[in-house]
Amino acid sequence: MDKKAIKTFAIQARRSLIESIKLKLENLGITKDGVAEKMSQSTNEIEYYGDKGLSITGQDIRRRRELVARLKGMAKQEEWSDALTDLIEEVAYTWFNRIIAIRFMEVNEYLPSGVRVLSSETKLKVPDILREAFEIEDDLGGYSVDEHEIIQKALDTEDPTDMDAAYVILFTKQANALNHYLPELFEKTDDFMQLLFTPSYSSGVIKDLVDDIKEDDFDVDKGGQVEIIGWLYQYYNIEPHDKVVNINGGPIKTNDIPAATQLFTTDWVVRYMVDNSLGRLYLEYFPDSPIKANLTYLLPGPIETRTDSFDLSKLKVLDDAMGSGHILVYAFDLLIQMYEEQGYGKRDATDAILAHNLYGLEIDKRAYQLAYFALMMKARQYNRRILSKPVRHNLHVFESTVDVPNEVFEKMNASKDTIGDLHTLVSIFKQAKLLGSIMHFEKKFDFDALFSAVNSLPDSTQLDLFGLQAAKNSLLGILKIAQVLQTHFDVVATNPPYLNRMNGDLKKYVKKYYKAYSGDLFSVFIWKNIEMTKQDGYSAYMTPFVWMFIKTYEGLRKSILDSKQISSLIQMEYSAFEEATVPINTFVLKNDMSADSTGTYLKLSDFKGGMEVQRRYVLKAVADPSVSYLYRTKQTNFEKIPGSPLCYWISDRVLKVFSLPKKINELGFSKKGLDTGENTKFYRLWFEVNSGC
Known part of the structure; x- marks a missing residue:
């Protein structure tokens, strides 16, 4: 996967979409200064706006009214300029998400019509949907008389202008048709969203996507799937992220929290988190399961055997900051293996996983849409018929409510x-x-x-x-x-938001309900998530590793050490995570406490070179537990050290020093700092020093 190409494309795609939407708004008389009235020459059938005197007719008049009403509604909650900016961002990411989704579906032959929309299977410059427009008319919901004429003219003349006009119709028809299969991503576009976006296959975002991003990156048979979706989302947000986190060091506004906090979780870290939580839990019931061989990142260590009853359909996994759904999608793959081992077919297993096993929460609608899409595409990989019927799932996006009458x-x-x-x-x-x-x-x-x-x-x-x-x-x-x-889960796994620059309302709330864990938003999630797991359940995280050591997080450490079990932990090299300037660790807690709890720890501090290097050393430790950077440590040892830092690598000899009945400063020895031993010879007063030296 060429992450550099993906990054370049995603950043430019956002810029291009935003600029084109701004231009369309200006042509409709909508700017940062407000909404212009229609020009005097307007009639009931045609309206003119903007300096260029551009006109709109028919359904576009209604769509503009809807657009203005939406903006004015948003402006009641925030400044007009902020409302306009937020709407532009919403329209841009909505179409970006849809374009990415269509690309994924056409590459994997998941489109119901079977005809490509953005590209040509035979590498022609014109997308297949144009050349096969009449063969797939029923799949696209049929054409009006006017639409039929526009499409026919394009096919007859092959004039670029005519082809572009036909493509706008066909692309929009396809997006609307996909509403039946993926309603939460492809909402009906017969509204202002359609008014503000003009698709083109010959220039802009669609052409750049097809030309610049390798098709194999989307192909599930060649290692594609959710990782490409996640990285596209990550890089699409890189400029708003950088803008937010660099604003004067002040608190982050509510609307900016997603941009400030969301980071895509590296694939091997996701696998470590799920293998050592969901995978380990399954092995506690079925220690001889052949699934163990597929848990590539399961760290060495004894696995306790459970004797209580096991019902796979009641097992619940949550990611409560799911982003683009990477953790849930890998958990889906692992659950499929479990269902098959329990005697289920893939089709029934797919329905059960969506309906009963996987849960996700997200504050950002654009991320929610991609998580929903990624999960549906994973389901489609195992069940060809999954999109042809209403699908029950448990993914949700937070929406702030207004008063109910x-x-x-x-x-x-x-x-x-x-x-x-x-x-x-x-x-x-x-x-x-x-x-x-x-x-x-x-x-x-x-x-x-x-x-x-x-x-x-x-x-x-x-x-x-x-x-x-x-x-x-x-x-x-x-x-x-x-x-x-208010549900307790068998597994809660997430890459939580990292945020210490909380605005006043959030800081007040966190201090009120999570005071002992209020150093950062990620530390609140650490505690809340382990509390949301069932007894003997697992919670898994990727977070900054500062919580392991510094005083700000002492309350969190002591709460964990007093009542939970650190099952395993990987401390990465300080600058390993290229996507953020924070030192990272990933770890798994168990909602259980036994006096002699012993965890497995990997210290990768000495291995520089990024996340791929870190991955290789994790795999070495899995294959050979005798490596020097793997430690097996009782967590009661941490409590012997003032502040309870997680110094899992220190020797028994050093621990004995901390176990002395009294600290050195309590033994009553006289204390003296550095001394020359002959002050009259070596000390000088200020006036004795040669100022010219």
Whole structure:
């Protein structure tokens, strides 16, 4: 995989999309200064805007009205210029996500029509969808008379202008048709999203993607799949990330938290996390399973045997900061192996994994869309029919709620206590985009009663004066996420957000509910996630390694050492992670504590050269546990050292020093610093020094 090419493409794609959207907005009379009125020569059928006097007709007039209404609604919550910037970013990433998704699907022959949209299978300059437009008309939902004429003219003349006009129709038709198969990524585009994007195969983002990124990087039979999606997302966000983290060192605004905190997790780290949590847990039930041979990054160490009953369909795995879904997708691969070993076919296993085993939460809609897409594509790899039916899954994106009208609650068939709980949840979720998965609830909710209350609202099919249907949908979304956050999981694995420059609201919340772990957002996630696991369950992380040593995280360390088990940990070389200027570790905790808990630790500090070098040394340790940088240490040893730093490499001899009944400064010895032994000979007063020396 050529990460340099991927980075260059993604950065330029974002710039190109944003510039083209800004230009279209200006042509519609929408700028940072506000919304212009239509020009005097406008009629009911045609409207003119902008300095160039450009016109819009038909459906585009309605779409512009929708666009203006959306912007004005956003401007009630923030400054106009910020609202405009946020909308431009939303439109840009929406089309970027869709273009990437279509490319992935056409390379792997997952498109329902079987015809490529962005490229030609025979390497022609014109995409196959243009040449086969009439053969796949039914797959694209049919054409109007006008659309039919435009497409036919393009095929007859092959004039570039005509071909471009036909391509806009066909691309949009394909995006809309995919709504049936992937509704949460390909929302219907018969709105302002369509007004602000004009696809072109001959220049711009689509052409650059086809020309500059190797097709094999998308091919699941040649090592493609989620990693290319993750890196594209990571690099697409690199400029907003750098802009946010470099702003005067001040606190990060709520809308900027995703850009500031999201980092794609390197593939081998994902595999280490899942192999040593989900994989290890399965081996505790089935120690002789042949799956063990496929756990490439399972670190050496004894595996306890469990004797309680095991039901794979009830095993739950959560990533509560899922980004583009890398961890969940690899967990999917491992779960498929488990289901097959338990006697399931791939098709039934795929349905079960999506419906029962995998859960994901995310504050960033663009990342959520890609995680959803990546998981659906992984499911499609094992079940060819998965996209031809409604699919139940457990991925959710946090959306900040507004007040729900009292009339909505009055129409519910529910007790006073249940209505009160709904009010409480609505209040908490007003800060959903700020808090995400660290939301704290003061009580355990009765979700059966809550869902029953919301579902007692009638579905509104007519004029909805009170916004009943929107409120019902919003409440159901809140309940689904809150239920996830109050569930205990067998495995919780994530690369949590790293953020110590919290804004006032977030800092206040963290201090109130997570004071002992408030040094950084990642440390809050460390504690919250291990608390969300079942007894004897596992939580896995990739985080900065400062929590292991410095005083800021002493409360976190002591809480872990007092009640949890450090199953394994890999401390990487200081600058190994090329994508961030933070020293990284990855580790697995077990929600269990035994007096003689012994963990496996790898110290890779001496091995420089980036994550690939780190990976090779991990594999060496897996193959040969006698390597000098592998340590097996009882975690009770850490408590012998003041501050409980995780100094897993120190010798027994040094530990004995810390085990002395009294510290040196408590023994009563007289203390004296450095001394010349002959002060009159060596000391000089200031005026005795030759200032000319």
